[in-house]
Amino acid sequence: MTGDNSGDDVDAGEDVGTDAGTDGDVDDSGDLQDREPEAFSLDDFYTAVDAEQRPVLTTEQVARRLDLTQAAASEGLQSLAAAADLETVIHEGEPVAWYPTEIRDLAARERIVLFPTRREVVVDQPTQYTRAHLSQFAHLVDSTGSEPGSRGYLYRIRQEDIWAAPFDDLDGLLASMRSVFPRRSTHLEEWVESQWSRAHQFTLRTHEDGYTVLEAATEDLMGNVARQKLSEDQLRAPMSDTESWVNADEVASVKRVLYEAGYPVVDERDLDTGDPIEVDLTATLREYQQSWVDTFLDQKAGVYVGPPGSGKTIAAIATIAAVGGETLILVPSRELAAQWREALTSESTLTDDQIGEYHGGQKNIRPVTIATYQTAGMDRHRQLFDSRKWGLIVYDEVQHIPSRVFRRSADLQASHRLGLSATPVREDDKEKEIFTLIGPPIGTDWAELFDAGFVAEPEVEIRYVPWRDEMARNEYVSADGQERYQLAAMNPAKIAEIRYLCETHPNSKTLIFVDYLDQGKEIAEALDIPFISGETRHYERQQQFEAFRNGELQTLIVSRIADEGIDLPNAELAIVASGLGGSRRQGTQRAGRTMRPVGSAVLYVLATRGTREEDFAQQQMRHLAGKGVRIRETNVSE
Template sequence: MSTGPLIVQSDKTLLLEVDHPQAQDCRKAIAPFAELERSPEHIHTYRLTNLGLWNARAAGHDAEQVIDALLTYSRYAVPHALLVDVAETMARFGRLRLEKHPTHGLVLVSADRPVLEEVLRAKRVAGMLGNRIDADTVVVHGSERGNLKQALLKLGWPAEDLAGYVDGEAHPIALREDGWLLRDYQREAAEGFWHGGSGVVVLPCGAGKTIVGAAAMATAQATTLILVTNTVSARQWKDELVRRTSLTEDEIGEYSGAVKQIRPVTIATYQVMTTRRKGTYSHLELFDARDWGLIIYDEVHLLPAPIFRMTADLQARRRLGLTATLVREDGREGDVFSLIGPKRYDAPWKDIEAQGWIAPADCIEVRVTLDEGERIAYATAEPEERYRLASCTPAKTAVAEALVERHRGEPTLVIGQYLDQLDEIGADLDAPVIKGDTTVRERQRLFDAFRAGEISLLVVSKVANFSIDLPEAAVAIQVSGSFGSRQEEAQRLGRLLRPKADGRAARFYAVVARDTVDAEFAQHRQRFLAEQGYAYTITDADELLA
């Protein structure tokens, strides 16, 4: 028996002893293929899933590497059946391949004829396939490339897409690199994407995902469609591309609610792309407006369903997804895998922090107690009302105000979900509140004032979760969140991770009502960050306010 930090169980769960001296090395070794499920203080639970193993396989990890990691760090003998299952699951990837045939166009090729026979009889693929060319090759209708990959993934036979890509309309794009250089991991991420042809790059907030996109554009040398979460993000992308590349402002178009410009590089918002008029998504025609050579999906974990449907028809275009976390709360990670592409690069947050590219962060959970009247109201409330009651307790407002006072003068964000709660905090602190009905111009004015140090405190709703660049933000106080959203927790911490001019650590406070669903959701939200190596210290609000 070894003394490793990992216990590997036959039900595909992995138990990691957090305090073990080898825990960090083990976490890094299993992160490419195992998903964190629970993260209490001492033992973290990971799970092996088919999609996790296939993502690892597509990223270049083979079964031998996965098995070696399990054997190296396991405290006890690893169940033999599990090792066999890992090898066989990973071997399913690529048993079917999509290729270009010189005379028949797109074809599905099998390296294992019984698998092809099984697939040909599946109802899921009915209508997607044409004539059989030979025993191992069948024609695929060109428009079904994406749909077929989705169907095959659901059948348990993920296809390796080797059918190639169209170059699209050429357009010169070069990185300036005057006064700055691509970081090693940014170059590796862009190269990993380009070598794979399509797929997802996972980097922490503040690590320069936009720069990875720019590097991919400079390699493609083609017209590019960039999809982003909101108008503020679109304008940040444009500013960054003008600063970092040879592109001029006139070459970059904005396609949003207010402006409809189609240029060689066009930046569109998910919101306008999914706007329906008379039951149709009229703006999805933008995908066909030019012969795009590259499509970039920013914050790919937020991709709306209509964009997935359109992306199924765009499999001949190179597609790059950018995100801080592949976690999707709707469970559609498989659609990202099959339609955007597998994970091509993933840098652990703590690795980037150790290199000095993102700020270290202290995560603190502050627990408040509902008073007796609130507890009775909570106990007798309908289940759907309980989270709001717990989230909006006045005790949280008092804690938020105390924390703002403690960090007076430091650039601070108070973040929440419930607008009446945020309005109250904003009024009490005499701080501006940014929410959904705040105009884009006013948002930009306030964000610019915050960046310039003219304002040191902002109260923000979930509109500031994504793609908002606030480099000097040093403190975040989260009073409520979107239930148990792990992706939101990661994005909110990400607001703080841009390196600080004075090298100080960031502080992320999550204010939580104990003995309520708020506490349960908080534990769920923290899972992703725990996987990245962030530990929450817990303090009582009474101690804080004393």
């Protein structure tokens, strides 16, 4: 990333890269293979600069890096100098050296540095082509930069990225890697090959007599991995040295155990899609949404991952239409069930009588059924859901799946499984479990959506608020642990700061987020603004949300219940008065309330200066920065 890694020492055996567009392959020794002399150009000179890791080169250095004769390199350099593309530096007794006339261009070009041992890739100013290929086999860890097109990116290639890579064979994966990496690395490619192999060692299939079979690639894998790690309740009986009869009710746990052992399972079972349903999408998909759907249909499982406003629900409805089988949609709340019903009838040809809801308020099963996770996981309802032959199960807000109550719904059988999430991250580091139970991530680089204008990038600013009340500060100093953090979060000076920000944006639809009920009540009383929390009666809550949607109410204070699962119009201004520690997911969800296709919006995160709130705010926003969102920091005056 720009300015962050260029000066680092490179690990022994690591490859320092050049442009992804370099002509000719490069081997691990760093020498270019034979190439035609007539290919010499200014871009080739830049290639030599990147390989040599210095901006001023002698003729000998250029010849070595471009695998040219000294005479051919000299002729090419002189030709570029005649065209005013290069300048020379002459020192008495030293060889002539060459540098670009527009030396600033060196800093404006895509630069890729590969660290094979660490399996990391640093990319400065990446093209869309490079980002698109990297997203297929690498995980975006972080990004920096203030302007679109000038960001630097840090990618890491993990086991699960190779396991989930959307390629038919290893050659396709390696070809994609080689198309963007400046050099081939035998070390990295051997590791990738080993991981690809691990991802294709176990297969679930349906026996001709209808029961489920686990098949291993070798006798050793079945005996020393599957039968050692799986219980008798999971594997009912051996069928051969490489095959075992699987308890159909334990398929999800079989997958999870083998995944954790480093062997993701290929699921090729013949699952019934239930009664067919006729449904067409009435909305028009964006190109990247169609790509999501196409990828999902190939895999039959996956998680749509994209920022709020990127159209995951529309893509999911398109997937329902493409699968064309009975569908179960699982949601975390009744409010979200109602929103799904509205989206299905407005964005597709489905009618109300084709859609059922199954939760505390209603209990109807239809060709498309929307149920809450808790209801679907209850023992008294499980038999009903288990008896259906679902063609597709959609898991909305899929990041909840690893939790004890929600994960029971992951055992339901379906021929297709689709998760939706803007933030499939968990503070307990159970992201892998999401992809094990549901399917691999399918998504688009957030920065790419910002740059293309599909989703407006919000302005995000952390504002460090001082203590202005000496009594409150003394109480904070005397406290410790969680009490101390809560007192910092409820710093009374934040009320004045919220008033100031609302006055600065007088016409903006505003959401104020709090994590503590007492704080929400204090702000509501001080500013005469409604406050909605879990204590608010359902009917009153719906009234306030509707008033906010239709513009009758401009400002609303909300507790954690509005972080997800509530359909609120995207706010033009969001103020985070207090947050859930350093939760990355919560930070992204709250920022997501300001993301929309057009216009600009602002998110302010308030943190009490000199307290752990500073670290937590930075931790929350660092995850957004990794998605390409620019973050500002401001110290509020005393």
